[in-house]
Amino acid sequence: MRTLLLIWGCLIASMAPALAASEADFKASYAAAEAAEKEAGQLRNQWTTTEAALAAAKKAAAGGDFDQAVASSKEAEALAKASIFQATSEKERWKDLEIR
Amino acid sequence: MRTRSANRFVSLTLALAALALTAPFARAADTPDPAADAKAFQKYFTEKFPKLKPEDFVNGPYSMNEDMHRQWEEKEQFPPYEFALDAGKDMFAKPFKNGKSYADCFPNGGVGVRQNYPYFDEKEGKVITLELALNRCREANGEAPFSYVKDEMASLTAYMAFTSRGKPMDIKIPSDPRALEAYENGKRYFYTRRGQLNFSCATCHVQSPGERIRAEVLAPALGILNAMPIYRSEWSGMGTTSRRFTTCNSQIRGVPLSPQDEEYRDLEYYLSYVSNGLPISGPGARP
């Protein structure tokens, strides 16, 4: 739990505004987000909000706004990672809800 | 925007942690026992709603609330699914281009058989739902398959459900380990939380039947598929089981699987089995 909060904390910190993101920054952060979303896809647990963030990132990049593109990519990555966490923990957790 | 999403994650993970702490501790036995599951499932709901007879559960939200029950009685006099039902009857009778018809694909000509679906096909090793069987029938006879979620598929399944009205749900699990696995898979899907809203099917339909989610009264999971397909006012039209599964996924912000995906078929298998004995009430109408 604490580790998770630590991870989120780092992610938040890394999302702090840098001096004008470049296209390379966008490409890197988008690739990371896409990879995470692909992993979530293999776990059959993608979120619609992740897809929306990825789309927003692409759109911003197409318009030349790489700051926004990077921000959206990072949000997509965080969402994808949360969905992976959900799928993984639910592998055992589902039994908590089962009627017995 | 960044800070807001960060807060969302913190609250999501905190919510997950809170749920973990408050959830019951017991773990499932390792050997699946569907008969025991079904018994426990039905017991849970009949105890939760002692005033209801078992067959009342197939009316979903209409049995949860007196005002809604009155509305349902009125609605049944002139049900909104009538058009789809009539269309389905005509469609079912019309032969394919090759001269054969739907009746040739189903036992008893497709009349009064809906309560046996889904079934586990031991030759193929997978769950076959009514919707899948209908499209397979079409493809086997040189016709293009229909969309699984509405229109023609809804009309056809509405007609087939109607011919089985009153018959008790009768799903079988053959003593084939793959059938048991499909059943377990469906059960697992039912209770697994998914989507950004972190809901499982059970979150609404086991933990909160009779309560509201926004303006809707939630239906109990027991007998929830017995009324399928349904004319849903929210959709202003008919929808099949596939439609409900996919739209529900989207509503909890999970990317839906394709209709008739293995998980959905297994889910339908599980949900239908644990409602064995309850009468088919389809086609139905819902808010």
Place this chain on the structure above:
Amino acid sequence: MASTIRVRAISNGDTTEVQALIQHPMDSGFVKDAQGQVIPPHFIQQLTFEHDGKTVFVADWGPAVSKDPYVKFAFKGANKGDEIKIGWVDNKGTSDATTAKIQ
């Protein structure tokens, strides 16, 4: 082609209860399709019920009424076995009509 109007009229003492379900898209003209194009308005503008040459119920509808509208009302002065006439006209000029016997 089958009528778009399903109607049931039941006599209850000196009151007749009428229910009707009409098949009609009732497009408001405010909804867009999947391609982003506005679906043009197509809705019933007037629905009329007549008994014995007299109009017993008139509905002046607009875009606010949903698809496949359902109507229920009661009126006095009719007997079992009488006929009622139902008709509607929509904004495109299409119409349909049917008759029903009071049960």
